Amino acid sequence: MKPLIEIRKDLHRIPELGFQEFKTQRYLLELISTFHQGNLEVHTWETGIFVKVKGKNPEKTIAYRTDMDGLPITEETGYEFTSMHDGLMHACGHDLHMTIALGLLSRFAENPLDDNLLFIFQPAEEGPGGALPMRESELFQKLKPDQITALHIAPEYPVGTIAVKEGLLFANTSELFIDLVGKGGHAAYPHFSNDMVVAASHLVTQMQSIVSRNIDPLDSAVVTIGKITGGTKQNIIAEKARLEGTIRTLSPEAMVKVKKRIEALVEGISHGFDCETMIDYGSNYRQVDNEPDLTREFMEFAKQQETVNVIECKEAMTGEDYGYFLEKIPGFMFWLGVDTPFGLHHSKLKPQEEAIQHAVDLLIQYFTFKGNRN
Numbered sequence: 001m002k003p004l005i006e007i008r009k010d011l012h013r014i015p016e017l018g019f020q021e022f023k024t025q026r027y028l029l030e031l032i033s034t035f036h037q038g039n040l041e042v043h044t045w046e047t048g049i050f051v052k053v054k055g056k057n058p059e060k061t062i063a064y065r066t067d068m069d070g071l072p073i074t075e076e077t078g079y080e081f082t083s084m085h086d087g088l089m090h091a092c093g094h095d096l097h098m099t100i101a102l103g104l105l106s107r108f109a110e111n112p113l114d115d116n117l118l119f120i121f122q123p124a125e126e127g128p129g130g131a132l133p134m135r136e137s138e139l140f141q142k143l144k145p146d147q148i149t150a151l152h153i154a155p156e157y158p159v160g161t162i163a164v165k166e167g168l169l170f171a172n173t174s175e176l177f178i179d180l181v182g183k184g185g186h187a188a189y190p191h192f193s194n195d196m197v198v199a200a201s202h203l204v205t206q207m208q209s210i211v212s213r214n215i216d217p218l219d220s221a222v223v224t225i226g227k228i229t230g231g232t233k234q235n236i237i238a239e240k241a242r243l244e245g246t247i248r249t250l251s252p253e254a255m256v257k258v259k260k261r262i263e264a265l266v267e268g269i270s271h272g273f274d275c276e277t278m279i280d281y282g283s284n285y286r287q288v289d290n291e292p293d294l295t296r297e298f299m300e301f302a303k304q305q306e307t308v309n310v311i312e313c314k315e316a317m318t319g320e321d322y323g324y325f326l327e328k329i330p331g332f333m334f335w336l337g338v339d340t341p342f343g344l345h346h347s348k349l350k351p352q353e354e355a356i357q358h359a360v361d362l363l364i365q366y367f368t369f370k371g372n373r374n
Ligand SMILES: CC(=O)N[C@@H](CCC[C@H](N)C(=O)O)C(=O)O
Pocket: 092, 125, 126, 127, 152, 173, 174, 175, 245, 246, 247, 283, 285, 317, 318, 319, 320, 321, 344
């Protein structure tokens, strides 16, 4: 097999958006077809893939899940293997996550464990969310694992460090799209128009009070508007404006509360500015809740590995639709240190590639510990 570092470069060159991971799927299938096939069962699902490695004497199935999609970001890493797809980039580490899965799969294809392993290559993590429909698919119901593991790269930790905690690791998320429609007109005659740039600006400012005034200070939430569009030209009053954002909370209850407040403020804007408003919550992800016993066992196991530094971290406001797998299957996710100054979703994100082999070595040990009975 090609060195893992080269595989990661190949995958890095071809980022694709959610449910459009056609080249990525083809690349993965071609590579997997070069692995020892005797113990493998390969199934495609939409642009994703399930690969079962049949165990020698299986009593259970242990799953490893990786995401597959990239982000709509124009890459600025300066890599010689930079994205070949204009405006798209693997800026959240899914190229590394997939490479780690391939490293594990090639190893266990040749040397199966007593138990079955299931590799889940999941599309559309960044949106609209592949985990829930994949989990609900007939295929998954047939292959259903007893335990599941996943990792996410962490720019802030050195290579060799993993960070994890029992219970809540990632937040509940909801996308947020708000459309405002008023009345356009000549910039010199504001009194004949109904300006949606002004209405949208008020709404953005008002929404800042939700976290500071409606959420218990000892709880936490995020309301971020990441994109505003509106209007057509500098001397035309904008008839339409659109806000695009995301909501993050540490409990499903707080998510309901934040949404209620947004709805009340949006209704206020539509009365106050005499405009039409529409709210769309896009895709919603369930919190990532690590099952305590398996997480503790994994942490204890990892601490015994000489090359691994284990940190007990705090929960983060990032989201992950992997939470939907954890809703039904006991398991956990952990952060993998990749030591880079630029954060997730940044156009200059350059994870240290040694982290790949580090994760593969750790997970070979861990799956062998969990899936062999001698
Ligand atoms: C790990 C990570 O960065 N995940 C994404 C998940 C996207 C959630 C959804 N599309 C949203 O924007 O709310 C994140 O942004 O946390």
